[in-house]
Structures are given as structure tokens and as C-alpha cells.
Amino acid sequence: MKASRFFVSTLKEAPADAEVASHRLMTRAGMIKKLGTGIYTYMPMGLRVIRKVEAIVREEMDRAGAVELTMPVVQPAELWQETGRFEKMGPELLRIQDRHERDFVIQPTSEEVVTDIARQEFRSYKQLPKNFYQIQTKFRDERRPRFGLMRGREFIMKDAYSFDRNLEGAKASYQNMAQAYRRIFDRFGLTYRAVAADSGAIGGDLSEEFQVIAATGEDAIVYCADSDYAANMEKAEALAPTAARPAPAKALEKTPTPGKSTCADVAELLGMPLSSTVKSLVLATDKLDAKGEIVGSQVWLLLLRGDHDMNEIKVSKLPGLDQGFRFATTAEIDDHFGCKPGYLGPLNLKKPVKLVADREVAVMADWTTGANEVDFHMTGVNWSRDLPEPELVADIRNVVAGDLSPDGKGTLAIERGIEVGHVFVLGTKYSKDMNATFLDEGGKPQFLEMGCYGIGITRLPAAAIEQNHDERGIIWPEAIAPFVVVVCPIGMDRSADVKTAAEALYDQLKAAGVDVLLDDRGERPGAMFADWELIGVPHRIVISDRGLKEGQLEYQHRRDTEATKVPAGAAAEFILSRLGQ
Amino acid sequence: MKASRFFVSTLKEAPADAEVASHRLMTRAGMIKKLGTGIYTYMPMGLRVIRKVEAIVREEMDRAGAVELTMPVVQPAELWQETGRFEKMGPELLRIQDRHERDFVIQPTSEEVVTDIARQEFRSYKQLPKNFYQIQTKFRDERRPRFGLMRGREFIMKDAYSFDRNLEGAKASYQNMAQAYRRIFDRFGLTYRAVAADSGAIGGDLSEEFQVIAATGEDAIVYCADSDYAANMEKAEALAPTAARPAPAKALEKTPTPGKSTCADVAELLGMPLSSTVKSLVLATDKLDAKGEIVGSQVWLLLLRGDHDMNEIKVSKLPGLDQGFRFATTAEIDDHFGCKPGYLGPLNLKKPVKLVADREVAVMADWTTGANEVDFHMTGVNWSRDLPEPELVADIRNVVAGDLSPDGKGTLAIERGIEVGHVFVLGTKYSKDMNATFLDEGGKPQFLEMGCYGIGITRLPAAAIEQNHDERGIIWPEAIAPFVVVVCPIGMDRSADVKTAAEALYDQLKAAGVDVLLDDRGERPGAMFADWELIGVPHRIVISDRGLKEGQLEYQHRRDTEATKVPAGAAAEFILSRLGQ
Structure with a gap:
């Protein structure tokens, strides 16, 4: 992509209502633009990140055998009345009436619609298991939308729903999804924890949250440094003390x-x-x-x-x-x-x-x-x-740092996280409410055992930024960066050499399949560098007349404190060798 | 893709309310599922088609230099009040109130929001021209939704908006888009006409509709068989008769x-x-x-x-x-x-x-x-x-077949079409209402000259079906078929030879980048063939024990009346040679 054909628009000042780094930086980097409270346009630079998040999620969902469909944003109230959620849910459920005064909701999630599809489609146990997912616009009329994409009202979510013959099958589907989620979050290149979460009435280890670790996270995460144990605060068990009660020593x-x-x-x-x-x-x-x-x-x-x-x-x-x-x-x-x-x-x-x-x-x-x-x-x-x-x-208390780990393998520590994914066994809650059955091997109707699995597609970039930024701007992991490499020619309009070298390198990288941007806007070096540091492109190559005279280009990773000189002729190979590290 | 991992669900009967072929066939082929009046879930088989339509549109928009963003589905009423459309538009504009009783609309289109972005972003003529597009869910509360995806209430539209310094620039942007649309519709593999349409107050040749030709189309299209002339009925000029008025011959x-x-x-x-x-x-x-x-x-x-x-x-x-x-x-x-x-x-x-x-x-x-x-x-x-x-x-009449073509190159004919795209110069209508200006070379504020360009992403598959179907089902053009090739093994569960041959061919085609489906469901031949003829996959290969004994597979294009025998060893090459014809 050439910058002149794209849309680069950065701001010096962050909006007054931006309380967290991701909100400030995404706005300043021209990735999002506020339209209303908790409602944002995904600007071209931000949409590229979102599309990369979507692509990774989609690939791994497909690999895990889930099948994509798209359920409507506007959903008839009738289905929501069947489960009682139309009445039970608070005002965060946005209710509307059409021209005929029929009730509808804007989907905050789609259990009702997918269960309605399932009860029509699944006639026999032979059709199970099946997992349907969508990547779709959602709306929750939050009382206090804040932090930009972190807690918006309109957002994009990947929601998947599994259907099984029995709880055993549902648990297998759940494990399959939990594994897919690990692959997804590994690919994002973020530090995260999969933490055990409370699974409500179902019980057992059937709910996990995927938390991106960040000091600004809203959630407290409990983990054991010496083992795999990790849970959210609600779930983490405080073991019974092993020491016996001392004998009384004082008078009342x-x-x-x-x-x-x-x-x-x-x-x-x-x-x-x-x-x-x-x-x-x-x-x-x-x-x-x-x-x-x-x-x-x-x-x-x-x-x-x-x-x-x-x-x-x-x-x-x-x-x-x-x-x-x-x-x-x-x-x-x-x-x-x-x-x-x-x-x-x-x-x-x-x-x-x-x-x-x-x-x-x-x-x-x-x-x-x-x-x-x-x-x-x-x-x-x-x-x-x-x-x-x-x-x-x-056990009726929150654990504290230093408590024994429930798995007996050390002590607990606590850190902050941002929930970006959740996997959950639902059991027959929705299938019973909506009478969604299939015929088992004996020809008897049975309720479908369900699971649901969410990823906050538009929250993910915000969480990534909370974890990866410095005073100059965002530092994207390669997998979800809006561009992976930026080529910055200095004085491209004055120097034919710079122009030729920049375009040649750009063409080479493009031919090698690299997501590269050539900054042909003609900005001065200071402004140009500030833009790309703010936007957070991981790899930068600077091409200048002075450098070319010495046969050198300057390479700098967004995390590097200074540039590395690279022979002009070997620049493409050099960058390729740095990718994915 | 293997059918067992996908979701194939066909129906014998079409819904009672399905009046046109596309509605009947998309429902029967398991491509869409009605959720409410004019509201459909895009089921896995249908979503594949929609994604292919989107991909082609996105590629050609990018190639034409348009930049993708995503504007919110839920939009504050304030902007719609600035242009007066909040009041002027009828009940097809779905109005809602949030928990604080603030007014919003569900976007039927996004001129207001994009103009709001433009007035914030475009400060100088140097930033122009620019074209923003999105592929996004829309809602129009139609009084009489019908014909399935043809006239739904919730639908997906690609809407693009160009911004220029002057009308000349806007015309150039318009021509650029009109060209991109031709490439897009050429790639879909449909018979279509770009017809001149009325451009309202702007005047001139600044509006074209892209009409997919189909007997069931709602629009009348006028064209000249001997020239490039084509227009919609509203626009097509009836020339003044060349013959002089005869002298009176009868008494009053x-x-x-x-x-x-x-x-x-x-x-x-x-x-x-x-x-x-x-x-x-x-x-x-x-x-x-x-x-x-x-x-x-x-x-x-x-x-x-x-x-x-x-x-x-x-x-x-x-x-x-x-x-x-x-x-x-x-x-x-x-x-x-x-x-x-x-x-x-x-x-x-x-x-x-x-x-x-x-x-x-x-x-x-x-x-x-x-x-x-x-x-x-x-x-x-x-x-x-x-x-x-x-x-x-x-000229105050509709033209009729046989009228002289306005370009003087023959006579006019009339056929039916389905509007799937529209390109349009808007001029300064929205920029004036919303005071969207930029500074020209002299530093003086000028109103942005706009154009808008739509493609009905979810209507397109319906139009394609109206044009391409027979009594057995859909006949997809290759470019937007849910799968391009289906491999149908007969008795795969009984015959190891059939299984081996089917999986080998499937692997070969997949490795060659072909979008192939292996029907491993174990259906009987009759039901299996009926499914794929209904779904409309263009190329089919049947593998049977009997055929394998003769070293033959059977190939049939969806338009062929009978199968062609192909040597088993050369089947992949044979299919590859048939693709894209």
C-alpha cells in the first residue's frame, strides 16, 4: 500500500474523555473516530487491525471445525421472550419497534437465534456435534460506556455456539474450542492467561476466560507461578488452612x-x-x-x-x-x-x-x-x-497474593487482565427454554447440550495496546499490525535515487508477500517518524540520500532504541529475516 | 471442505411466501433462513456466496483506490437532523431511542456519517480526492419486504463515497467508480447492463444503474442492440419524430x-x-x-x-x-x-x-x-x-420497443433487470447541509463535491439466481458459487477404492487451489445429486466402483445435459482445464 492511496490521519492531542492508553492512542493514530457515546467508526488504519484479528479468528474457527453463518443484527422479540431475556435483561438490551410496532432487539449476543436455528435444523443425533459461529456487529447499551473500544456500546464479537448429544460431548466441544482459543491468542502475539471462571449452574471446570495481561485491566487474575493454575478472582479457591487451630491462650x-x-x-x-x-x-x-x-x-x-x-x-x-x-x-x-x-x-x-x-x-x-x-x-x-x-x-473470601495454590504446587500471585475471550458450557439452559431437541439413537427427543464461545474482536486491539505501548505510541505485535513494515523515504520528491530505491524495496517486499506501506506523502522526517511510531508499525526502513551514498539504509524495530545500518542491496532480505521474530 | 465438517441442509418444499425463484431456491438450498419478515440468517452455504461477492467487490474497490472503513450501524439522530432526513424520511428509516431516550437510527445508508467524518478530516485540497467505502449491515423498514434477499429489511450493502475539490474532480471519481463497477460485474460472470439513470438535480450523465438482466426483474431497461446505448425507463429519451406532421385529411x-x-x-x-x-x-x-x-x-x-x-x-x-x-x-x-x-x-x-x-x-x-x-x-x-x-x-412518455435510439444508431428494445449497483454524483447536497468544507489553493473554504456508489451485496446472489437457474435448482457462475467443484463418491463407506480415489482427487484439487467440496456424508446417489443440483455447484465429479473398474470418473457441468467420462488418472487436470470457461 502507498500512503498516498491510503488514509493516514494522526492527531497531536487525545480527546478529553480518553482515560486509558488504548483509547488515547487509537484516536490519535486515526484508528477510530467517535460518532457517539460508545459508538465508533473504525477508520481505515484501525479497520486493518480489526480485519487481521478477524482473519486469525476465522482461520482457527474453521480449523476447529466450526461453521460460519451470520445471524441478523435486528432480531424479533418473540425469541427473546421464549427465554425470558426480553424482560429479564436490563436496559443494556436495546429494544426497538418497527413501523408496525412489533418489538425487536439489537443483538447483544445470539443464543436465542442460534437455538431457534438448531431446533429447526437438528433432527437427529447423526447431525451432531455441530458448532456455528459468526463475526458480527453487536450492541449493548452500557450504562457507562468508556475506554474507547474497550467498553463500547456497538462492537464486533465472534460468537460461536456448539450443539451436542450429551454433556460429555459438550465438554469435548468445549475443550476443542478452548484449544482453538489458545492457538488464536498465541497467534495474536500477546501475553495472556486462560483462567478458570465460574460456570454458574453447570459446575465443574467448564468455563474459562482469556485475559490479556495489562496493568490497566479491569479484572483481577489469580495464578500460580510454579504451575499452570490460573483463575479469575470469582473462581479462585482459597484452600482450607493446613495448620490446626491453636489452643486458646487469651481470656475473653x-x-x-x-x-x-x-x-x-x-x-x-x-x-x-x-x-x-x-x-x-x-x-x-x-x-x-x-x-x-x-x-x-x-x-x-x-x-x-x-x-x-x-x-x-x-x-x-x-x-x-x-x-x-x-x-x-x-x-x-x-x-x-x-x-x-x-x-x-x-x-x-x-x-x-x-x-x-x-x-x-x-x-x-x-x-x-x-x-x-x-x-x-x-x-x-x-x-x-x-x-x-x-x-x-x-470458602467465602477472595484469595490474596501468597495464598496456597489450589493445585498444591506453590503460592498464588495476582495480576490485572482484560477479558477478550470466554468459553463456556451452557448445558440445556437455552434448549429447554426453547424446546430445542433432537432424536437420540433410540428415537427419543433429547434437549441439545450447548456451549458458547466469544471473542471481543474490537476489544482485542485495545487490549493489545494496553499491553504494548510506550510514550511515543503503539507497539503492535506483527500479526495484527495495520502494516508490518513501513518504508520511509526522506526527500522522495527531491531525490530520484531515494524514490527509485524506496519503490524498488517496496516492490520487492510486496512481491515477497509482506504487508508493507510506502510513505510517499512527502512529510518531513520528524513528522513522518512520529506518525509511524504513534501508529506502531513494527518494522521501519529509512531511505535517505546520505545513506544511499554510503550504500546504507536504516532499519529500526519499533522496540529498538536505535537504528541498524543495512547494506542497501540486502535490505529486503534483512527485513524478511526480522519478520516473525 | 468436507461436507461432514460443513453444514449441508436442503429442503424439498419452498416456503409458502416465496414468490420468486431466488427466494425459493436459496431457502431450499439452505442458504438463507427466515428469522422475521425481511430478516434472514445467512446460513453457511449462503454466506460462502456472500463472502465471495464481498471479496470481489473489496478487491476492485481497493484497486480503484477507495479506502475501506466501517461506520456504525447505530447512528445518532443529530447528524440525520442536520440534513433533515431524520424528519423527511418515511418509516423505512428505523428510529430508536437508547436508555437515556436519545434518538438514533439504524443506518439505511451513511451519507451523514461519512460527511461528518469528511468535515473533520479534510482540511486542505491536498487531501483530495478521497473515496471511503464500507461493506456493512443496513436496515430499511420496507413496507412490503418480499422476494427473500431481493427486497429484505436487513441487508448488506457496499457503500462508497467520494470527495473532490470540484465538480470536474467528482466526475472523474465517478468515472473511476463506474469503471470499477464494470470490472466487478464482469467478474461476477453475470449478464448485466450499465444503464443511464436519472441524476436528479445534478443533471448530465452522472448516474448509472447496474442491472442484472432477468425476466423477473422489477425494473424496465431500455437498450439499443446496435450500439452501447442503455438507460432505465425513467431516463431513456424518446426522440422527436423526424417525419413532419401530415396535413389534415379529415374533418373535425x-x-x-x-x-x-x-x-x-x-x-x-x-x-x-x-x-x-x-x-x-x-x-x-x-x-x-x-x-x-x-x-x-x-x-x-x-x-x-x-x-x-x-x-x-x-x-x-x-x-x-x-x-x-x-x-x-x-x-x-x-x-x-x-x-x-x-x-x-x-x-x-x-x-x-x-x-x-x-x-x-x-x-x-x-x-x-x-x-x-x-x-x-x-x-x-x-x-x-x-x-x-x-x-x-x-418528451413526457416512456419509450417503447421500436423507438429510435437516442444515439441515432438503431432502435430501442426493452428488457427486465434487477438493480444491483448504482453510481451517482451527489454534488454539494450533503456538504452544504452539513457545512463540510475544505480550504482550496487560495485558502478559501469550499464545499466538498461528493459522489456515492452502492452495491447490494446480499441482493446480488438473488439476482444471479434469477438469471441462472432451471427446474432442478441454481446454476452459479463460478466466481460466486459456494463451492466450485463437488466430488461425489458413491458408496464411499463400502468401497475402499472409491474412498481412496475420492480423497486423492479432493486433495489434488485442494492443492491446486480449487474451492472443492468432498461429499462424504454417505447419502445415496439420487439424494446427493439432487442436493448439488439444487445448490448449484458448477462442476461435479462422480466416483463409483463400477467407473473405477473401467478406470473412469464421470464429470458433469451443471449446465450439461449428460456426464462425460474422464480417465481416473487425468481427472484433476480435466477439471482444472474446465475451470474459468
Whole structure:
């Protein structure tokens, strides 16, 4: 491509609303242009990146045996009503009416439509397994779209859906996709982790997120440096401590802690480690009658070590809390504890509560907790002696760095990631809602076992940039760079030698199948170099009159601190030798 | 591709609402699946065709120097309000509100957004000319979606927009695109015509439609078999007759024509050719004051030969009618003619009207027309003698077969076409509405001169089928066939020889870069052949045990009436020699 035939448009200033590097750099590099909140035009320079992402995804999906189709952007509400999502989904589902006032949605995803196709198409087990995918425009009316393509409203997603005869088959399809995803993310040339994620009602290891590692990532990722273990924060298990509970060494005491309503403040005041304090979280569950009216409530007390945080997903799976819970009201707290929050604890309750102790709390001795009296805490608290052993001990906290890895092979570390892919076994959730069946070998109808697999096509470039940039601009991995090589002639309009050499090199590289751009715009060297460093083309060759007189061109990789002189005659071979390294 | 890894799904029956061949065949061949009225999933077999259409279009757009970008599907209403189209467009513009009740539209086309980009990006004449294109999902909420992909609501369109410094430049950009379109449609392998179309306010030869010729086409196309002349019906000029008007030979007479209110009935009753009758069309124009209130009206009488039809586009360009017109009301007709429609004519008017005679009518002698009295016509009417020469003589009719070609090189013929492309000079319509300017060489702001260029990507396959099918199914041109060659082994599961030969041939063809499918589904021959004839793969090779024993395979092109025996060892070369013919 010659720059004069392409469209290069860079900006000195980033937009005021650009909070992260990828948003700033993609805008400045002329890759995206904001049309509305969370809605962007993919400008020519950005679209090249997106197309390369798409091509890699498509190749690997095809290789994995998935079959491409394209489902409509505008989808009739009827199907979404069959699964209840038309009502259940919040305003992020963009609902519209056509000229006849019939309801439609703009697809945020396509489980309903693909399940509708499946129930029409799959008559026999002989047609299974099958995996359909599409690379298509999606819309989610996010409440707070931000970070450019990272959390936009309109975006491009690759979504795939597998259909199997049974859960075993679904798991095999899932593993096949998970493998394809590894190949895809390997090819992108990004540092990423496939992390175990919560798979909801299905259970088991049937959900993984693909996270591009970046300091600005919205997600916390847990991994073990000494093993393959990796999970997202929701999923990562905190093992039960191996050490036994120490014997009580202190007496139970009511200690004044005036105005100290947090564990941290209490620990500081009393000169003890935060890890010897226990915090109280009060939840409630409601009992409903057949009409959905609340007919009774239950208050729960969760005990966590002062330096630990509650993990909502883990809590939501506890027996008794797995049908939904809420934080207790002030009235409920007062009713059961006789005290306001900040000084709550498991001793001296006014009314009984259901108690859940985190695994760590269950093995503590001589701990400190609220006294259920304002400005007082209990110290030297011990299980069995001062209160009964906990009814329920469970993992209800987020892991922290240094925790033992669940696979027993070392300790856990935590880093930040950007979710760019997700693979998931859905089971029969959608096929049951939509009565999507096939006939098994005995001729009996069975619900299709499904899986779904997403990649955020337009989020990927943003994640790549968060991971790969410096103060001058983007540093693209070769596989998804808008151009792989840029040839920068200096004074092409004045020097016939420069022009000839530049065009010859450009032709040579093109003939070798290299995605090369010749910058024939006639910009001055400073502006030209700044443009390509901002845009982030990995390989640059500078051709100047002075260099040519010495028979030299200058090569520089975007990560190099300085240029390498290359004999003019061997420039093409030199570049080819650098590609793919 | 192997069929077992792909998705082949054919139907015996076409859907009840499928009125045209392409709709029936695409549905039966498993290429599209209806999701809602005018909304279709592109199933794997159909998507392959669409992707091939896209690839050809993209290649030729790039070759022509256009630059690809992608504009959002969901577009803020503000831009559409700037051009007034948000209000002016009818309900085919799908309007939506987001969660904050802000107005948006689903793009039916993207002039507003691209002009918004242009006004931000183009600062200097040095950046021009430039042409941006996209291949993107569109939505038009058609009142009567029908014919499958031919007139759907959601569809894929390639839309390109050129920006130039002046009209001369815009014309050059237009010619460049028109040429690219010819290359594109040549490559599709379809019989088509580029026909001159009306270019509205711009004038000149600055609009062409690309029409795929098909008996079921919605458009009438006019062409000259002896020259390059081709135009759509709206545009095609009817030349002024070369012969002079004959001298009057008959006396003016009021002739009873009881109950005969059409020219055809009158001609039959009086035993004269239809071409000697003249029909009266009564139009009206309104005079508006500054507030848009009607302050007066003018009635027009248009005279056309009895066998000719009025051309609305031509009429809408006449001086006095070019600001809009309507058909006259019954009251206005009665007021001016003193008679009801069916017997109207230019003689014996109650009040004067503005008279326009078609060029053919102006040279007629002894003609017959309504007497402005029920059940009577005037015969032997002659200009000058019986009524004044017409104030305005103009071309206001549709041409008919046999008319002289406007280029003077023969006579006109008429055929049916399906519009699949349109190139058009827009001028400054959008740039003025949206104040999109650039600085010219003198540093003065000038409005961008624009052109727009569309191809109906998803309509094209439907048009191709209307032109190329038989009673057994589709006959794809090679360039856009879902697969170019299908290898059909008979009894692959029983015969190791057949399996080996089929896979060897498949591998050979694949290695040669042929888009080949191996039907390894194990269907019986009859069902297998019927599937591929329905789907319309151009080249088929059948491999059977019996044939192999004789060292023969059977080749058949989809258009061949019978198979050709080919030596098994030379099958690949044979097929390769048949490709692209």
C-alpha cells in the first residue's frame, strides 16, 4: 500500500474523555473516530487491525471445525421472550419497534437465534456435534460506556455456539474450542492467561476466560507461578488452612475501642495484626410464598478475617444463600444484634442468626471481633470456649497474593487482565427454554447440550495496546499490525535515487508477500517518524540520500532504541529475516 | 471442505411466501433462513456466496483506490437532523431511542456519517480526492419486504463515497467508480447492463444503474442492440419524430362513444389504430405563500398518444412542474373540463389550462380525443386548425420497443433487470447541509463535491439466481458459487477404492487451489445429486466402483445435459482445464 492511496490521519492531542492508553492512542493514530457515546467508526488504519484479528479468528474457527453463518443484527422479540431475556435483561438490551410496532432487539449476543436455528435444523443425533459461529456487529447499551473500544456500546464479537448429544460431548466441544482459543491468542502475539471462571449452574471446570495481561485491566487474575493454575478472582479457591487451630491462650475480654468501627482501626488501636481480627457481614434471605410475596426472612452472619474480602460468587453458592440474598437492613441488624454496624460480632446476639465462618476464621484462636455494643470489641475470642463451633465453614473470601495454590504446587500471585475471550458450557439452559431437541439413537427427543464461545474482536486491539505501548505510541505485535513494515523515504520528491530505491524495496517486499506501506506523502522526517511510531508499525526502513551514498539504509524495530545500518542491496532480505521474530 | 465438517441442509418444499425463484431456491438450498419478515440468517452455504461477492467487490474497490472503513450501524439522530432526513424520511428509516431516550437510527445508508467524518478530516485540497467505502449491515423498514434477499429489511450493502475539490474532480471519481463497477460485474460472470439513470438535480450523465438482466426483474431497461446505448425507463429519451406532421385529411367531428372511456375501447369501437388516439392526463400545481399555505392552483393538461405511458421523472423536470405536482382533483377537472375523466380532451374547455403535448402528439394529424362530454369523443382533430399549436412540446412518455435510439444508431428494445449497483454524483447536497468544507489553493473554504456508489451485496446472489437457474435448482457462475467443484463418491463407506480415489482427487484439487467440496456424508446417489443440483455447484465429479473398474470418473457441468467420462488418472487436470470457461 502507498500512503498516498491510503488514509493516514494522526492527531497531536487525545480527546478529553480518553482515560486509558488504548483509547488515547487509537484516536490519535486515526484508528477510530467517535460518532457517539460508545459508538465508533473504525477508520481505515484501525479497520486493518480489526480485519487481521478477524482473519486469525476465522482461520482457527474453521480449523476447529466450526461453521460460519451470520445471524441478523435486528432480531424479533418473540425469541427473546421464549427465554425470558426480553424482560429479564436490563436496559443494556436495546429494544426497538418497527413501523408496525412489533418489538425487536439489537443483538447483544445470539443464543436465542442460534437455538431457534438448531431446533429447526437438528433432527437427529447423526447431525451432531455441530458448532456455528459468526463475526458480527453487536450492541449493548452500557450504562457507562468508556475506554474507547474497550467498553463500547456497538462492537464486533465472534460468537460461536456448539450443539451436542450429551454433556460429555459438550465438554469435548468445549475443550476443542478452548484449544482453538489458545492457538488464536498465541497467534495474536500477546501475553495472556486462560483462567478458570465460574460456570454458574453447570459446575465443574467448564468455563474459562482469556485475559490479556495489562496493568490497566479491569479484572483481577489469580495464578500460580510454579504451575499452570490460573483463575479469575470469582473462581479462585482459597484452600482450607493446613495448620490446626491453636489452643486458646487469651481470656475473653470486652475491650473499649471508642470510634474504631473498622478492623484496621481496631487492630491499630490495640497493636495487633489485622489478621487477628474478624469482620462481620450481615446478609438476609427472604422466604416467598407461591405468589412471590415475602412471608419471612432469615438473617445470616458471615465471618471473615479482617484482611480478607468477601467473594460474592462463592457466597451465592452456599446452601441457603444459593437462591439469592441481600444485605440485611438496618432494622434487621438492630433487631438481631442490638447494635449498629461497625461493632457487630457473633457474641451476645439478641436473636439467633445463621453463622458462616470462612475457612481461615474457623482455625483462628484468640481473635478480636465486634462486641455488639458501640465503641466496644471482644478480644481473645475462641471457638468452642466462647461460642459454639460454626455451623457452616466455607470458602467465602477472595484469595490474596501468597495464598496456597489450589493445585498444591506453590503460592498464588495476582495480576490485572482484560477479558477478550470466554468459553463456556451452557448445558440445556437455552434448549429447554426453547424446546430445542433432537432424536437420540433410540428415537427419543433429547434437549441439545450447548456451549458458547466469544471473542471481543474490537476489544482485542485495545487490549493489545494496553499491553504494548510506550510514550511515543503503539507497539503492535506483527500479526495484527495495520502494516508490518513501513518504508520511509526522506526527500522522495527531491531525490530520484531515494524514490527509485524506496519503490524498488517496496516492490520487492510486496512481491515477497509482506504487508508493507510506502510513505510517499512527502512529510518531513520528524513528522513522518512520529506518525509511524504513534501508529506502531513494527518494522521501519529509512531511505535517505546520505545513506544511499554510503550504500546504507536504516532499519529500526519499533522496540529498538536505535537504528541498524543495512547494506542497501540486502535490505529486503534483512527485513524478511526480522519478520516473525 | 468436507461436507461432514460443513453444514449441508436442503429442503424439498419452498416456503409458502416465496414468490420468486431466488427466494425459493436459496431457502431450499439452505442458504438463507427466515428469522422475521425481511430478516434472514445467512446460513453457511449462503454466506460462502456472500463472502465471495464481498471479496470481489473489496478487491476492485481497493484497486480503484477507495479506502475501506466501517461506520456504525447505530447512528445518532443529530447528524440525520442536520440534513433533515431524520424528519423527511418515511418509516423505512428505523428510529430508536437508547436508555437515556436519545434518538438514533439504524443506518439505511451513511451519507451523514461519512460527511461528518469528511468535515473533520479534510482540511486542505491536498487531501483530495478521497473515496471511503464500507461493506456493512443496513436496515430499511420496507413496507412490503418480499422476494427473500431481493427486497429484505436487513441487508448488506457496499457503500462508497467520494470527495473532490470540484465538480470536474467528482466526475472523474465517478468515472473511476463506474469503471470499477464494470470490472466487478464482469467478474461476477453475470449478464448485466450499465444503464443511464436519472441524476436528479445534478443533471448530465452522472448516474448509472447496474442491472442484472432477468425476466423477473422489477425494473424496465431500455437498450439499443446496435450500439452501447442503455438507460432505465425513467431516463431513456424518446426522440422527436423526424417525419413532419401530415396535413389534415379529415374533418373535425363529435363522435358518439357510449361507455367507451379508454383509448383502447374507443379505437376498437371506431376501428382505428390505438396510435391515432390521444389521452389526456390532468395534473395540478399549487402556489404557496411564505408560510407554506396554498394560495392558488394551476391545472395542466398533458397529451399523450393512446398507446404511450407518462414518464413521471420527465414530467417532473418540465418548467412549472419541477417544484412538485399532483394529479388534479375531481372538482378541478369538473371546473376546467366540465366533464368527468374518460372523455377529457383539449377542445371545448370551460377554463384555460396549461397544455403540454408529447413530442409524438405534436406531429399527429387527424387524431381522436375526448370531447369533454360523457360518451363522446372528437375525431379528425388537427393542430392549428382545431386548436392552437401546443404551448409546450416535450418528451413526457416512456419509450417503447421500436423507438429510435437516442444515439441515432438503431432502435430501442426493452428488457427486465434487477438493480444491483448504482453510481451517482451527489454534488454539494450533503456538504452544504452539513457545512463540510475544505480550504482550496487560495485558502478559501469550499464545499466538498461528493459522489456515492452502492452495491447490494446480499441482493446480488438473488439476482444471479434469477438469471441462472432451471427446474432442478441454481446454476452459479463460478466466481460466486459456494463451492466450485463437488466430488461425489458413491458408496464411499463400502468401497475402499472409491474412498481412496475420492480423497486423492479432493486433495489434488485442494492443492491446486480449487474451492472443492468432498461429499462424504454417505447419502445415496439420487439424494446427493439432487442436493448439488439444487445448490448449484458448477462442476461435479462422480466416483463409483463400477467407473473405477473401467478406470473412469464421470464429470458433469451443471449446465450439461449428460456426464462425460474422464480417465481416473487425468481427472484433476480435466477439471482444472474446465475451470474459468
